[in-house]
Amino acid sequence: MIETVHSFEKPLADCTVAIAGLGLMGGSLGLALRGQVQRVIGVARRAETVQQALAIGAIDAGYATLAQGAAEADILVLATPVSVILAQIGELGRLAAQGVLRRGVVLTDMGSTKGAICDAMAALPDSVQPVGGHPMCGKESSGLDVAEADLYRGAPFVLCPLPRTTPQTVALIKSLAAAVGACPLELDPARHDHLAAAISHVPYLAALATFLAASDVGESDPLAWRLAASGFRSTTRLAGSDGQMMADILLSNRAAVLEQLDRLQAHLAHLAALLTAPDAAHLGQLLSVTRAARSQFLDQYGG
Amino acid sequence: MIETVHSFEKPLADCTVAIAGLGLMGGSLGLALRGQVQRVIGVARRAETVQQALAIGAIDAGYATLAQGAAEADILVLATPVSVILAQIGELGRLAAQGVLRRGVVLTDMGSTKGAICDAMAALPDSVQPVGGHPMCGKESSGLDVAEADLYRGAPFVLCPLPRTTPQTVALIKSLAAAVGACPLELDPARHDHLAAAISHVPYLAALATFLAASDVGESDPLAWRLAASGFRSTTRLAGSDGQMMADILLSNRAAVLEQLDRLQAHLAHLAALLTAPDAAHLGQLLSVTRAARSQFLDQYGG
Numbered sequence: 001m002i003e004t005v006h007s008f009e010k011p012l013a014d015c016t017v018a019i020a021g022l023g024l025m026g027g028s029l030g031l032a033l034r035g036q037v038q039r040v041i042g043v044a045r046r047a048e049t050v051q052q053a054l055a056i057g058a059i060d061a062g063y064a065t066l067a068q069g070a071a072e073a074d075i076l077v078l079a080t081p082v083s084v085i086l087a088q089i090g091e092l093g094r095l096a097a098q099g100v101l102r103r104g105v106v107l108t109d110m111g112s113t114k115g116a117i118c119d120a121m122a123a124l125p126d127s128v129q130p131v132g133g134h135p136m137c138g139k140e141s142s143g144l145d146v147a148e149a150d151l152y153r154g155a156p157f158v159l160c161p162l163p164r165t166t167p168q169t170v171a172l173i174k175s176l177a178a179a180v181g182a183c184p185l186e187l188d189p190a191r192h193d194h195l196a197a198a199i200s201h202v203p204y205l206a207a208l209a210t211f212l213a214a215s216d217v218g219e220s221d222p223l224a225w226r227l228a229a230s231g232f233r234s235t236t237r238l239a240g241s242d243g244q245m246m247a248d249i250l251l252s253n254r255a256a257v258l259e260q261l262d263r264l265q266a267h268l269a270h271l272a273a274l275l276t277a278p279d280a281a282h283l284g285q286l287l288s289v290t291r292a293a294r295s296q297f298l299d300q301y302g303g
Numbered sequence: 304m305i306e307t308v309h310s311f312e313k314p315l316a317d318c319t320v321a322i323a324g325l326g327l328m329g330g331s332l333g334l335a336l337r338g339q340v341q342r343v344i345g346v347a348r349r350a351e352t353v354q355q356a357l358a359i360g361a362i363d364a365g366y367a368t369l370a371q372g373a374a375e376a377d378i379l380v381l382a383t384p385v386s387v388i389l390a391q392i393g394e395l396g397r398l399a400a401q402g403v404l405r406r407g408v409v410l411t412d413m414g415s416t417k418g419a420i421c422d423a424m425a426a427l428p429d430s431v432q433p434v435g436g437h438p439m440c441g442k443e444s445s446g447l448d449v450a451e452a453d454l455y456r457g458a459p460f461v462l463c464p465l466p467r468t469t470p471q472t473v474a475l476i477k478s479l480a481a482a483v484g485a486c487p488l489e490l491d492p493a494r495h496d497h498l499a500a501a502i503s504h505v506p507y508l509a510a511l512a513t514f515l516a517a518s519d520v521g522e523s524d525p526l527a528w529r530l531a532a533s534g535f536r537s538t539t540r541l542a543g544s545d546g547q548m549m550a551d552i553l554l555s556n557r558a559a560v561l562e563q564l565d566r567l568q569a570h571l572a573h574l575a576a577l578l579t580a581p582d583a584a585h586l587g588q589l590l591s592v593t594r595a596a597r598s599q600f601l602d603q604y605g606g
Contacts, residue, residue: 254578
């Protein structure tokens with residue numbers, strides 16, 4: 001006889017949601033979910049973080065260890081950096097085997113890459129119902145201090161079901177995404193990672209390299225920084241993202257990032273060629289067409 | 304006997320300022336200057352542009368030709384694209400030789416590169432007092448519709464005096480920059496162009512190439528655009544600049560731009576190498592150090 005899996009039968013409003021990691025993403029999720037679910041439990045290593053999350057109303061209760069928080073969860077959300085998520089999935093496998101977790105607990109995450117995480121999720125015992133997740137929003141500043149209930153409003157919230165993920169689990173996490181104002185979107189992990197490399201990971205590297213190249217000049221002539229206007233700040237804004245977090249993301253999406261970096265470098269080489277043997281007509285046309293395309297695509301897809 | 308050069312003796316408040324080009328930069332200058340100078344004269348080819356500039360209060364009077372506007376000017380500001388500025392300097396040389404211009408008229412410009420423009424200015428007759436100019440501000444949107452009196456407030460306003468430029472001319476244009484709320488800053492043209500390549504022209508190319516590389520993916524999978532969040536918009540914002548204007552700028556600063564593009568490509572190649580043979584420690588450190596440096600420099604130099 002197959003034991004009844006209780007979580008899937010519960011509506012979101014009756015679920016206890018545990019959030020591991022109370023930074024910008026986890027803290028904002030707690031703020032947005034509280035009152036819409038049975039309870040929000042937070043997990044953070046530092047006692048001060050748990051205290052702060054309680055104080056700002058992001059959680060109903062908090063614990064220092066994943067085992068404690070996960071034990072009470074109907075839905076468990078890993079809102080930690082990608083390398084920590086991968087380690088926590090391993091730990092959850094052991095906790096499930098030890099019977100610490102509720103049977104049928106739904107596990108999702110908010111990591112910026114999905115291939116490695118979904119592969120790790122696939123190795124979990126059957127008593128865990130996993131679905132990869134990635135809400136496409138954020139800020140450069142990180143931490144609970146900048147968490148806000150509206151962070152997810154209007155953002156695409158990618159869900160990556162595994163072959164074993166039940167339709168009820170997908171529906172439950174879609175309702176969680178909708179509850180925080182996000183737009184759920186099912187996507188294959190490889191497709192997610194390929195697209196994320198193009199619109200997030202490599203733009204980050206472009207911002208970083210643009211800043212580093214300007215630094216080469218700014219080191220010998222600091223006036224460069226004084227002349228840097230809003231365009232420079234905007235182009236290099238993503239270079240203000242947390243370095244360890246981004247290293248994690250890039251390394252867990254290496255193949256897609258390297259492939260997209262090749263495309264970026266090819267376009268830069270082409271632009272350099274149009275300047276080296278000056279081709280004003282072709283250059284002007286390329287620049288104008290690109291401007292129009294950017295305007296068209298970004299208008300069409302809102303934001 | 305040397306004829307008295309009248310303009311230099313006048314304070315800014317007594318000067319007639321002619322602005323050739325009534326787009327974002329010229330229109331904003333007119334809006335900011337009116338009431339602080341004797342008269343503001345606008346020059347634009349299209350009669351509707353002159354009418355609109357009169358209607359929004361950016362100019363006191365307008366003409367269709369440079370010759371008409373320049374004839375009445377104590378100070379003449381070329382606020383046209385770089386290639387047009389270069390052509391207009393040639394035309395002003397002929398007008399000066401024909402005695403159309405006031406003797407001692409002060410000529411400046413708002414072009415984004417200074418080497419080629421200052422070289423052209425150096426060939427003008429002695430009856431013209433030239434000084435290169437570049438206020439470091441702007442928007443991606445262009446045209447008189449988006450002009451605003453506060454555009455220059457707080458912006459560095461680079462002045463490039465030529466060897467022949469008198470101290471009185473520099474002082475007069477500094478007072479013009481200050482009158483619109485900008486911070487005048489004397490700079491050698493080559494140094495300006497070197498710095499502008501690093502903090503403006505190559506960041507533009509990085510934004511453009513980032514968008515083009517994302518387009519390669521978006522063409523086969525348009526979902527990319529739907530997932531593009533604020534970080535992508537920010538990184539590629541400069542790619543929304545006017546294409547012909549940017550082609551002009553890049554071509555008139557080719558050497559410095561190509562040198563800086565090499566630096567950008569070297570940093571991207573280094574980042575690719577850290578991902579190809581994964582070096583998590585080195586990568587994380589580089590990303591974190593760069594984030595801290597960006598924060599330090601941009602904080603230190605305000606904005």
